Amino acid sequence: MKNTKTLFFALAFFMAATFSAFAQLQSPAPSPAASVSQVVGFTKINIDYSSPAVKGRKIFGEIEKYGVTWRAGANNQTIIEFSTPVSVGGKNLRAGKYSIFMTPIESGDWMVHLNSKAASVFAYMKDGKIDEEAVAKDDAVAFKGMTTRGGKTERLQYHISAEDNKIAKITMAWEGVMVSFMVDTQVDQKMEGFKSVF
Template sequence: MKNAMNRTLLMVVAMLFAATSAFAQIETPRPSPSAKFTQTVGLTDVTLDYSRPGIKGRTIFGDLVPYGKIWRTGANAATKISFSKDVTLEGNKVPAGDYALYTIPGETEWTVMIYKDLGLGGNVARYDEKNELVRFKVSTKELPWPMETFTIGVGNISDKSATIDILWEKTYAAVKMEVDTDTQVMASIEQFSKNPMGSVGGQFAQAANYYYLNDKDLNKALKWMTKAIEINPNAFWNIQRKAEIQAKMKDYKAAIATAKKSLEVAKAAQNDFGYIASNEKLIEAWKTKL
């Protein structure tokens, strides 16, 4: 009986020790912390998932990262890049999907490869050109200051393009990316215009704004904005945009009348968000066009 009790006691102590050990595991920072982010360009999401080593007093390019050899473009596994819609990289078409990003650094020029096999990871010794989707070259620039932590970002963003920026040590390489936002927007507007939800004034205003800002059919823009105002007559911002559409059509008399209506509605609102002043400026400017 005594032996049985001793065995039970030993088992309980062992279990407690194991549980304590599990909770007492040491955690330290990763040498190359991971990063993941998504940036929208136009209507396309670009997602980057990569690890970020530091310089840590080392010489990077030409030493730690040799020139002329395939690099996983980061630390640990290869950098992963994803596109929610088709894009163009430096003139090369890349379908929507998930890819690995490999590079071959050079002193003044890098080769960039979009790779279809995500399973390769950092094992560049098994790199197979047959799995490349596209390969192209980009020039590099020297940074005016050292970038301690390896960084990939998306910059110079517009509705139609951006750059995928790679920075480390004193080297900067940028890949130009283009997205076909206009085709995507026009398709959605076309679908909406064929079977519009009559109560959704914001949709009419959104379509009108896109046509106005992108120099498309102003007659359609005017028609849609007029409909948006019928649905929400207190939206003085839409009334002002209608005036701007009319002015762009060089109908300054109508534009002034519409801007005065926007001014009237804005004055009646609790907060005009600066539209009173902007309407007054537009009216004075358009008077000189009569």
């Protein structure tokens, strides 16, 4: 009888522990976190983003409206970080973190914004809409990204290529669109500065 009670309690404890473990198990995130990094010249470039899938939907022009600034990813803001000063869109930027926003355009090149506060695009919501003037005010730089159309990328992804190991090419691809921009890591200027010290 004692063994039966012990077995019963052991079985009950096992079932409770198993149920608790299953209750804590969560399903995978629909837009999983992703990151990509590359050293170009003397600069480490890192991009942290979330990667949504198309899932048969029309993304640009319907879910993400043309002419409305978008977070260029999902969930939290997409963050690009430079370990040294760089030049982007013809403007010198300090080392640090910036959030990437994009403004989809139906035809022609999309606008790319690097936000100086590394803020979320939703920080610029006013009366249920993105306040484009407030976005522009906090742009560290805004410029037209090289936009190509065609093909299909199911899950949003970013790529960094080292080009000539002085200039980095950053590309965002999703659905049937690729938007690229160049980051000058200012290797020559840094070498000149190094030489002038000696």
